[in-house]
Amino acid sequence: MRRRVVITGIGVIAPGGSGVKDFWNLLVNGETATRKISFFDPAPFRSQVAAQADFDPETHGLGPQEIRRMDRAAQFAVVTAREAVVDSGLELTALDPYRTGVTVGSAVGATMGLDAEYRVVSDGGRLELVNYEYAVPHLYDYFVPSSFAAEVAWSVGAEGPATVVSTGCTSGLDAVGHACDLLREGSVDVMIAGATDAPISPITVACFDAIKATTPRNDDPEHASRPFDRTRNGFVLGEGSAMFVLEELESATRRNAHIYAEIAGFATRCNAFHMTGLRPDGRETAEAIRTAMSEARVSAEDIDYVNAHGSGTRQNDRHETAAFKRSLGAHAYRTPVSSIKSMVGHSLGAIGSIEIAASVLAIENNVVPPTANLHNPDPECDLDYVPLTAREWPTDTVLTVGSGFGGFQSAMVLARAEASVA
Amino acid sequence: MTTTRVVVTGLGVMAPNGLGAENYWAATRNGKSGIGRITRFDPTGYPARLAGEVGGFAAEEHLPSRLIPQTDRMTRLALVAADWALADAGVRPSELAEFEMGVVTASSSGGFEFGQGELQNLWSKGSQYVSAYQSFAWFYAVNTGQISIRHAMRGPSGVLVSDQAGGLDALAQARRQIRKGSKLIVAGGVDASICPWGWVAQLASRRLSTSDDPDRAYLPFDAAACGHVPGEGGALLIVEDAQAARQRGVPTSYGEIAGYGCTFDPKPGSGRDSGLRQAIQLALHNAGLAPGEINVVFADAAALPALDRIKAAAITAIFGPYGVPVTAPKTMVGRLYSGGAALDLVTALLSIRDGLVPPTTNVSLAPDYGIDLVIEQPRVGVLSTALVVARGYGGFNSAMVVRAAE
Numbered sequence: 001m002r003r004r005v006v007i008t009g010i011g012v013i014a015p016g017g018s019g020v021k022d023f024w025n026l027l028v029n030g031e032t033a034t035r036k037i038s039f040f041d042p043a044p045f046r047s048q049v050a051a052q053a054d055f056d057p058e059t060h061g062l063g064p065q066e067i068r069r070m071d072r073a074a075q076f077a078v079v080t081a082r083e084a085v086v087d088s089g090l091e092l093t094a095l096d097p098y099r100t101g102v103t104v105g106s107a108v109g110a111t112m113g114l115d116a117e118y119r120v121v122s123d124g125g126r127l128e129l130v131n132y133e134y135a136v137p138h139l140y141d142y143f144v145p146s147s148f149a150a151e152v153a154w155s156v157g158a159e160g161p162a163t164v165v166s167t168g169c170t171s172g173l174d175a176v177g178h179a180c181d182l183l184r185e186g187s188v189d190v191m192i193a194g195a196t197d198a199p200i201s202p203i204t205v206a207c208f209d210a211i212k213a214t215t216p217r218n219d220d221p222e223h224a225s226r227p228f229d230r231t232r233n234g235f236v237l238g239e240g241s242a243m244f245v246l247e248e249l250e251s252a253t254r255r256n257a258h259i260y261a262e263i264a265g266f267a268t269r270c271n272a273f274h275m276t277g278l279r280p281d282g283r284e285t286a287e288a289i290r291t292a293m294s295e296a297r298v299s300a301e302d303i304d305y306v307n308a309h310g311s312g313t314r315q316n317d318r319h320e321t322a323a324f325k326r327s328l329g330a331h332a333y334r335t336p337v338s339s340i341k342s343m344v345g346h347s348l349g350a351i352g353s354i355e356i357a358a359s360v361l362a363i364e365n366n367v368v369p370p371t372a373n374l375h376n377p378d379p380e381c382d383l384d385y386v387p388l389t390a391r392e393w394p395t396d397t398v399l400t401v402g403s404g405f406g407g408f409q410s411a412m413v414l415a416r417a418e419a420s421v422a
Numbered sequence: 423m424t425t426t427r428v429v430v431t432g433l434g435v436m437a438p439n440g441l442g443a444e445n446y447w448a449a450t451r452n453g454k455s456g457i458g459r460i461t462r463f464d465p466t467g468y469p470a471r472l473a474g475e476v477g478g479f480a481a482e483e484h485l486p487s488r489l490i491p492q493t494d495r496m497t498r499l500a501l502v503a504a505d506w507a508l509a510d511a512g513v514r515p516s517e518l519a520e521f522e523m524g525v526v527t528a529s530s531s532g533g534f535e536f537g538q539g540e541l542q543n544l545w546s547k548g549s550q551y552v553s554a555y556q557s558f559a560w561f562y563a564v565n566t567g568q569i570s571i572r573h574a575m576r577g578p579s580g581v582l583v584s585d586q587a588g589g590l591d592a593l594a595q596a597r598r599q600i601r602k603g604s605k606l607i608v609a610g611g612v613d614a615s616i617c618p619w620g621w622v623a624q625l626a627s628r629r630l631s632t633s634d635d636p637d638r639a640y641l642p643f644d645a646a647a648c649g650h651v652p653g654e655g656g657a658l659l660i661v662e663d664a665q666a667a668r669q670r671g672v673p674t675s676y677g678e679i680a681g682y683g684c685t686f687d688p689k690p691g692s693g694r695d696s697g698l699r700q701a702i703q704l705a706l707h708n709a710g711l712a713p714g715e716i717n718v719v720f721a722d723a724a725a726l727p728a729l730d731r732i733k734a735a736a737i738t739a740i741f742g743p744y745g746v747p748v749t750a751p752k753t754m755v756g757r758l759y760s761g762g763a764a765l766d767l768v769t770a771l772l773s774i775r776d777g778l779v780p781p782t783t784n785v786s787l788a789p790d791y792g793i794d795l796v797i798e799q800p801r802v803g804v805l806s807t808a809l810v811v812a813r814g815y816g817g818f819n820s821a822m823v824v825r826a827a828e
Contacts, residue, residue: 097688107563115541121622122545125543128542130622132468139623140626141816143530143531143624143626144530145562146530146583149686150816154689157688157689159686159697161685163582164583165582166562166581167581168567171563185598202544203552205549206540206544206552207557208557209550210552210554211557270570270575270576270577270579272571272573275567284576287521405558405567406566407571408563408567
């Protein structure tokens with residue numbers, strides 16, 4: 001008998017608002033949070049646009065020591081994890097701590113902290129043999145981002161399996177998929193799982209500049225993220241975190257918890273093609289989608305909404321459109337497909353979890369978020385991308401997909417819990 | 423389905439005291455150390471100056487030239503370790519189904535040396551000097567990505583970060599994938615951050631030995647314990663469904679991954695005990711073995727009295743005082759971050775194969791630990807099971823049981 005895994009708590013920090021409610025309002029209103037970068041002077045960079053979160057750690061209850069010790073990405077994760085636990089109504093302290101685990105996805109770890117600290121110890125890059133005496137005492141926590149999982153585990157009192165999942169831009173999906181595996185095999189009763197990234201640092205902006213992956217649309221930052229639009233020319237860097245409480249359907253039902261959705265199927269594949277390139281035919285993504293649907297025991301016709309990776313690069317949009325057609329057949333033309341990256345940008349490892357949150361809220365509200373800034377559809381992309389305006393739409397089953405540097409392709413099927421009771 | 427037996431059929435090792443599994447094993451069973459003064463940069467002026475460096479490795483001899491500029495040292499070591507492991511297992515990936523093979527690696531700090539070079543370019547010259555390869559050469563997922571590309575492995579894959587515990591976590595995840603239907607996984611960990619910027623970050627852990635004597639610097643369970651010596655390298659293993667391996671014509675494997683457990687320590691100051699003991703018990707239970715059935719324990723070997731005490735207490739609580747031979751051959755190579763536990767697992771499998779437990783070199787056992795530490799000379803005897811224990815900075819505890827192949 002298969003253990004069924006459900007989401008009973010959500011915490012979100014995303015650009016354009018804080019908390020689940022603000023996040024969802026931004027999406028259904030089709031508003032964008034992409035702006036000119038203000039964390040540092042972006043003038044020397046090709047791409048000067050990003051989606052920054054309006055985040056004050058103190059108002060979220062973090063103390064001065066925690067704020068000093070943790071990179072911004074770790075702060076996000078701790079705050080969203082606590083929010084998710086409160087939302088779930090679970091009293092974690094009443095449970096066996098060894099049976100509660102943590103997985104945190106992150107693609108790039110503590111890049112903001114590392115970039116800033118490198119400048120300090122190297123005298124602004126002048127010294128090759130850097131001066132250790134100027135290093136902050138918690139530099140090791142930036143060096144190995146397993147510190148993110150440690151901070152979350154401490155903050156919620158989990159003493160079961162804890163790890164960071166770091167598979168590039170599919171980390172947010174894969175971390176939640178990993179948590180499902182642990183629940184299904186019976187290693188844990190509760191998982192605090194999700195992802196975080198805070199990559200808006202000079203080194204990250206520079207490295208995406210170098211491969212022209214990010215948009216140079218600096219004169220119009222609010223409309224810079226344009227997935228599936230003919231005029232799109234790269235993604236917009238974002239930041240944020242979403243964490244969830246996952247537990248077994250049976251225990252959630254027993255304690256009368258609010259069940260957001262079931263994680264019905266998950267699969268990941270490698271394209272083994274290129275570290276940053278994607279096959280135009282969408283082959284491995286399609287394979288991941290088919291496997292996730294089969295695990296979920298749903299067919300293409302059951303998919304009510306597709307939450308696309310939709311990063312806003314031409315190669316992604318073509319790849320993904322082909323993958324949807326390959327895996328969903330004719331249904332690909334009938335089901336709405338949209339990309340919330342048009343509004344909240346691409347927060348690398350975090351976005352997969354933020355998109356799970358969006359997918360779950362689509363089920364909760366029977367509303368499909370739009371693809372903002374989609375005015376001139378690319379003729380190569382001929383599906384229904386829900387341009388500009390959110391759509392009221394009966395949504396019981398959602399497919400959400402991700403694609404990451406390193407060749408990772410992941411897919412997850414989320415389903416309304418009642419609808420999935422056989 | 424969950425009872426699928428999962429075996430190790432190939433070993434790829436990059437160790438400071440030997441390149442390749444057999445060279446590493448020959449050095450290790452003879453107590454030959456790979457620790458010395460750092461040569462990869464000038465360590466004068468830093469409080470710690472010793473490391474376990476992988477010597478004699480020329481990436482150009484093993485890899486196509488186009489891969490060199492786009493890879494950090496740790497990725498070059500990992501790519502070659504994967505090649506060797508596949509060759510050792512007699513696997514030609516092109517003959518297996520692409521979606522049934524995958525790669526699961528652990529990482530600790532990614533391609534940190536590559537990252538240092540690009541941070542330096544950014545801040546000393548300008549953003550237009552940052553390499554196009556920076557977008558993937560330094561990040562934690564790079565080894566899995568590059569290995570999957572090199573061997574066209576398109577099945578479920580992954581990357582885990584849990585500091586020194588990561589090597590075991592990756593192998594456990596490989597076993598999980600096999601039990602879900604994959605046929606073969608390349609799994610383990612390789613790290614290499616012996617560069618000035620990586621060194622400063624490691625110093626910040628305040629756990630590094632500041633001794634200049636390679637024989638006195640890393641002394642776990644010794645009264646003179648004074649921290650550890652970091653190293654680079656690690657191991658990648660070929661993990662297969664036992665039945666699939668047999669069908670492929672593999673006559674014998676190195677052993678079975680029989681059990682695994684992991685926990686995370688409570689927040690410091692909470693008054694609760696470390697979860698290490700629980701992790702070991704979970705691994706034993708998962709393997710279906712009683713403590714008395716474990717023939718040898720490979721210890722994590724922090725070489726800091728407080729941490730060594732936790733380790734010894736967990737071992738004596740489960741196995742009884744002096745109840746099982748314990749060893750830490752990593753005194754010969756240093757602590758290898760994500761590579762450390764993967765290499766320990768290799769050592770455990772080779773110990774079982776040859777009936778020989780390598781020693782914890784240089785150590786005089788402090789009397790109050792109550793463990794049967796194998797020191798000075800290797801210990802010979804028939805072994806059929808081993809327990810490997812790994813602990814990651816911050817509180818990660820992982821334990822894995824391996825068993826001789828049937």
